[in-house]
Amino acid sequence: DGGITQSPKYLFRKEGQNVTLSCEQNLNHDAMYWYRQDPGQGLRLIYYSQIVNDFQKGDIAEGYSVSREKKESFPLTVTSAQKNPTAFYLCASSTSIGGTGPYNEQFFGPGTRLTVL
Amino acid sequence: AQTVTQSQPEMSVQEAETVTLSCTYDTSESDYYLFWYKQPPSRQMILVIRQEAYKQQNATENRFSVNFQKAAKSFSLKISDSQLGDAAMYFCAYRSAFGGGADGLTFGKGTHLIIQP
Numbered sequence A: 001d002g003g004i005t006q007s008p009k010y011l012f013r014k015e016g017q018n019v020t021l022s023c024e025q026n027l028n029h030d031a032m033y034w035y036r037q038d039p040g041q042g043l044r045l046i047y048y049s050q051i052v053n054d055f056q057k058g059d060i061a062e063g064y065s066v067s068r069e070k071k072e073s074f075p076l077t078v079t080s081a082q083k084n085p086t087a088f089y090l091c092a093s094s095t096s097i098g099g100t101g102p103y104n105e106q107f108f109g110p111g112t113r114l115t116v117l
Numbered sequence B: 001a002q003t004v005t006q007s008q009p010e011m012s013v014q015e016a017e018t019v020t021l022s023c024t025y026d027t028s029e030s031d032y033y034l035f036w037y038k039q040p041p042s043r044q045m046i047l048v049i050r051q052e053a054y055k056q057q058n059a060t061e062n063r064f065s066v067n068f069q070k071a072a073k074s075f076s077l078k079i080s081d082s083q084l085g086d087a088a089m090y091f092c093a094y095r096s097a098f099g100g101g102a103d104g105l106t107f108g109k110g111t112h113l114i115i116q117p
Helices: none
Strands: A004-007 A010-013 A019-025 A031-037 A043-051 A054-057 A064-066 A076-078 A087-094 A112-116 B003-005 B010-014 B019-021 B024-026 B032-039 B046-052 B064-069 B074-079 B088-096 B111-116
Touching: A004 A087, A010 A019, A019 A031, A019 A087, A019 A112, A043 A064, B003 B088, B010 B019, B019 B111, B024 B074, B032 B064, B032 B074, B046 B064, B046 B074, B074 B088
Parallel strands: A010 A112, B010 B111
Antiparallel strands: A004 A019, A019 A076, A031 A043, A031 A087, A043 A054, A064 A076, A087 A112, B003 B024, B019 B074, B032 B046, B032 B088, B064 B074, B088 B111
């Protein structure tokens, strides 16, 4: 089945540690995205990538880093510079620019819950 | 920058009745996409319905329909014959059509929908 997988489902981090959240998709989508969700807030865009080896900052990129070495994978690193990293993180993907389908619908993974101890 | 506002943090409806969730947005663009996503307790984001700004006809998906008022920048979701499985957080989202529409989504803060049996 095609879809998006995120791992781990739950992640615990100590103060000062970097952690990496995994996101893999087998939908053959070119574009991938990372969002953060806090209680009482909608989703906020952290980073996105439209093609391999290229990515752009979203609205809240400070304290995060990403890489896009393969089309299928878009890992997110939460660095020690992120002052309040406890949140639910969602990865998404969509068809490429100008791809088939007029809506460029974003498909979401199941999410990773990150907690700082 | 675009903003999306959902003014109802929580709504409650009796099973089998109809409920309308409100969404307004602010943009200077003329072409864009609008979406309603559902997030049940599992936290998986599920696309409910979508609308292209240049289409005047309101989108409909089974029991779900929208009232899209472009001039008023309003995009409400109507759920008919509410079912227990409709209970979830509902998020309104905006996406620019500029650049092929591969940018990230801008979300509202969500409306928690409760279905009373």
